[in-house]
Amino acid sequence: MTKPETGPVLLLNLVLLLTLVSPVCLSAPRGHAARYLGQIAENCAAGTPVDGVTLQDTGGCSRTNLGTSLTGEYATHFRLVYHRGHLGQQGHLGLVSARALDREFIAVYKLRVECARVPALVQVTVSDLNDNIPRFIGGNVTVEVDALTPRGTALTRFGAEDADAERNGRVTFYASPESHLLHVHARSGQVLLVGSLLGLSHVTLRLFVKDGGDAPLTGEPVFLRVHVCGHGAHRRRETRSVSEEQNFTITVPDQARVGDLVFTVPDHRFQQRWFQVTSEKEEESPVQVERDSGRLYLARPLREPAQVTVKVQSRRADDWYLCRLTLSMLSQADLQWTMFPSPYLGAVSPDAMPGTVVYRLSAQQRDATQGHAQFLLLDNDECFEVDRRSGEVRTTGRPLTPGKEYLLRVQALDQQGRKGASAYVSVLAGYRPPQFTNTTYRVNVAENTPAGQTVAMVKADSFQVKSVSYQLLVNPGNLFSINQQGGALSLTRAVDYESGHKIHNLQVRASESETGLSSVAEVVVHITDENDCTPEFLQSIYTRENVPENMTPGSSLLQVLARDCDSGVNSDLSYFVDDGDFAITSGGVVSPARHLDYERPNHMYEFVVVAVDAGTPPRTGTASVRIRVSNSNDEAPVFSQSVYKTFLSEDAGPDTLVAIVHANDLDGDMVSYAITGGNEDRNFLLDNHKGIITLRRSPPPRLRGLQYVLNITATDDNASGGPYPLSSSAHVVVGINDINNNKPVFQECHNYSLNAAVLENQPPGTFVLRVRAHDADTGVNGDVRYGIMHRDGVSSAFEIDPDSGEFHSCTTTRTDARCGLTVAMVTCVC
Incomplete structure (x- = not known):
């Protein structure tokens, strides 16, 4: 959006005229305007609906009779649109933007929608978006x-x-x-x-x-x-102002006499202080201040308003501040003269007719407001008079002495008749040389200003109303030229602040060809520096070799240095780096911001350092920095895996390969391996250099249990020069696979015959006995199932549960010659 003018936000009353449309608002009494509050974000595209504004198509206002017109300032920022109702719903009017809105231009719109029956008032607030850069x-x-x-x-x-x-x-x-x-x-x-x-x-x-x-x-x-x-005994310390100046206006009573107390300078900042009048002409000051108390006494009659500056100095430190006092009496006006140039000069022909105007006085209030001042001629000079209202100084007709300078003292009065400051006007009876508007012109010229471009205007007024021509009397190096008719001062060639003089003193003469009169003014030209030089580093590439990677952050690595051929603030340089691993001081000293890493590609850091001057706009220069890092043992060996997993058969023999572990040391050191845990029965052997794990040769290994967890430690040889060797660990998990090499064994087999008994006439399924067997194998090889072996051709009167080992009768038991049975039990390993 276009940047807005500063000032209060505009509240615009826009009137939207809509015929035959009656908006409905439940909160508005019949016959009164309905009120709507809407909101829309700034910078939204044209056609964006205003939230919260929906004007129902009711009250006899049909869409076909809509005749809308938009009036008022910025009324074209919005427009009304009609939305048709669906499935028996009422249609309604909506408000949309007609252009992208800018909150900084208008924050709130107040709109009025006129309908034939009921009006509507709509206030639209434009919400702010962050679209202006601070x-x-x-x-x-x-x-x-x-x-x-x-x-x-x-x-x-x-x-x-x-x-x-x-x-x-x-x-x-x-x-x-x-x-x-x-x-x-x-x-x-x-x-x-x-x-x-x-x-x-x-x-x-x-x-x-x-x-x-x-x-x-x-x-x-x-x-x-x-x-x-700098600070030292041979150099006086510069004092400093602690805050802004204070200003006081003092009204001195008309009856005040010399020596009277007129004011006390207040001070609430220092516990101990002293006061001093610091006006340029202290001896002409109308007041004196008491050094310790700040009391202000009238030193001489106050004939006109005066300004006095008092310095308040701390006794304990070099802190100070200024109080500026404006003194005037009730009978004095706060007026100041506005004539130009100064001093106030005039000229008149010795034969001038009575009433000839030789000068015109003017004055205004010190606050720059224009008042109706009146003027008086204080000295009783019979040759001149002053018009009280217009301020015109005129001749009276009395004879004037040729060549005489008449010094007239004049005074201004305000509308209440209070007197203001007096002034002197010097009138020469005869020809007066031209008067420059300034006795000394001070000009700043930026370097690289092109030749021929005007850098200053000198002006002299002719009292005889003649044409004035200008000429350079003093022009060192012929660097400047002046327009003879207009007084425009320009360069004859471009200047460079860094290679030439900084100050040039010129003299300009203004001459009247008809009278031969002339006057001279001084022109002091200061060549000012422009930020036209780019910082340049003394080297394009700075290098540092063999920097130990364990160097402490903040230690000095090297110093870069840039030069800027500008002067002053334009040559003040700041340094920056584009790498977060390094920092740089205001003096260009580069240091690591964090620990260095030898394991970087090529073992080297390369980054850019930037020098920025303080000019406007700033200029920058760059150089490259290369830091090559030397190794130190700061990296522990790293295993290729944190956990290695393998499996062995429980009957694995001597020298069987178990696993191979490997660790890499980023410092390049050699690595040795050791089993530091999990090998209590010493079944495993480890090659210390190759990382090969095997089963022991003698005595033959005996593997037990489901698995072994070996702790393997890798240790570097510290060849890279660290304070001590570094190590790390990994685990090797060896799972043991079981084989079926154990037979099931019955427990308490000798008691089975003693405990096997059943009563006569028991029904089938009667519990007889439970047998148990154990297999030393694991897993499925250790699962036991039970069965009964029968003699050929003989059926059993009992049965056994294959899983639990429980015996039950198959028939009703009887006591006869066959009741004593011998059963052979067989266990099966699944």
Whole structure:
């Protein structure tokens, strides 16, 4: 959006005329205007609906009879659209934007929709988007401070503005990179000294400002340049002002006499202080101040308003501030003269007729408001008079002495008749040479200003109303030329601040050819520096070899240095790096910001260092930095796996390969291996160099259980030169696969015959006995099932559960010769 003009937000009353449409609002009494509150975001595309505004098509206003017209300032920002109802629903009117809206231009629209029956009032608020970048008020700042300035001292304050509203318009100040010497208050922009300046000559701080939007916008940076003044016994310490000046207006009674107390300078900042009048002409000051108390006494009659400056100095420190006092009496007017140029000169022919105007007086209030002043001629000069209202100084007709200078003292009065300051007008009876508007012209010319471009205008007024021509009397190096008729001063060639003189003193003569009169004025030209030089590093590539990777962060690696051929703040350089692994000081000293790593590609860091000057806009130069790192033992061996898994048969024989482990040392050291746990029965052997794990040869291994967990440690030989060897561990999990090499064995077999009994006539299924067998194998090889072996041709009177081993009768038991049975039991291993 177009950047808005600063000032209050416009509230526009827009009138939308709509015939035969009656909006409905339940909160509005019949016959009164309905009220709607709508909202729309700024920068939305044209045609965006306004939320909260729906005007129902009721009250006899049909869509076909809509005849809309839009009047009022900026009325074209919106338009009405009709939405047809569906499935018996009423149609309605909606409000949409006709263009993208800018909240900074108009924040609230007040609209009126006129219908034949019921009107509607609509207020549309434009919500703010963060579409304006904050900017600093003013540019770079340079301050001078003493090396012993206390911590916590406020050095300066920056201001910024953002045209957005509310949170989007709130600005936050910050420095980048941050400084351990200076602190920037985020809200106020005040810069505080938080570190010691001893040993420093200057400090440069780059400041940024950002807004408070969800996606903050950041403005262009400015630089704060702090010049540190040295401190020593041979050099007087510069005092410093602690805050802004104070201003007081003092009304002195008309009856006050010399020696009367007229005012006491207030001070609530210092416990002990002294006071001093610091006006340029202290001996002509109308007042004197008592050094210890600040009492102000009238030193001479106050004939006209006067301004006096009093310095309030702390006795305990070099802090001070100024009080500016304006003194006047009730009978005196607060007027100031506005004639130009000064001194006030005039000329008149000795034969001038009576009433000839030789000068015109003018005055205004000190607050720059124009009043109706009146004028008096204080000295009783019979040759001149002053018109009280117009201020015209005229001749009276009395004879004038040729060549005589008449000094007229005049005074201005305000509308209440109070007297203002007096002035002197010098009138020469005869020809007076031209008068320059300035006795001395001081001009700043930027270097690289093209030849022929006007750099200053000198002007002289002719009292005889003749043409004036201009000529350069003193022109060192013929660097300047002047237009003879207009007085325009220009360069004859471009100048370079860095290679030539900085100050040129010229003399210009203004001449009247008809009278031969002339006058001379001085022109002092200061050549100012432009930021036209780019910082250049002394080397394009800076290198440092064999930097140990265990170097402590913050240690100095190398120093880079750049030069800028500009001067002043334009040559003040700040250094930055584009690599987070390194930091750089304001003096160009590069140091690691974190621990270095030898295992980088090519064992080298390469990054760019940037030098930025403090000019506007800033210029930058770059150089490359290469840091080659030497190895140190800071990396422990790393296994290819943290856990190795393998399987062996429980009958595996001697020298059987179990697993191969491998660890790599990033420092390049040799690695040795050892079993440091899980090999209590010493079934496993490990090759210390190759990492090969096998079963022992003698005695033959005997594997038991479901698995073995071996702890393997890899240790480097510290050949890279660390303080001690480093190691790491991994686990080898060896699962044991079972084989079926054990027979089932019955438990308590000798008791089975003793316990096997059943009563006579018991029904089939009667429990007789439970047998148990055990197999030393594991898994399915250790699962036991039971069965009965029968003699050939003989059926059994009992049966056995194959899983539990329980015997039950198959028939009704009887006591006869066959009741004693011998049963052979067989166990089966599944």
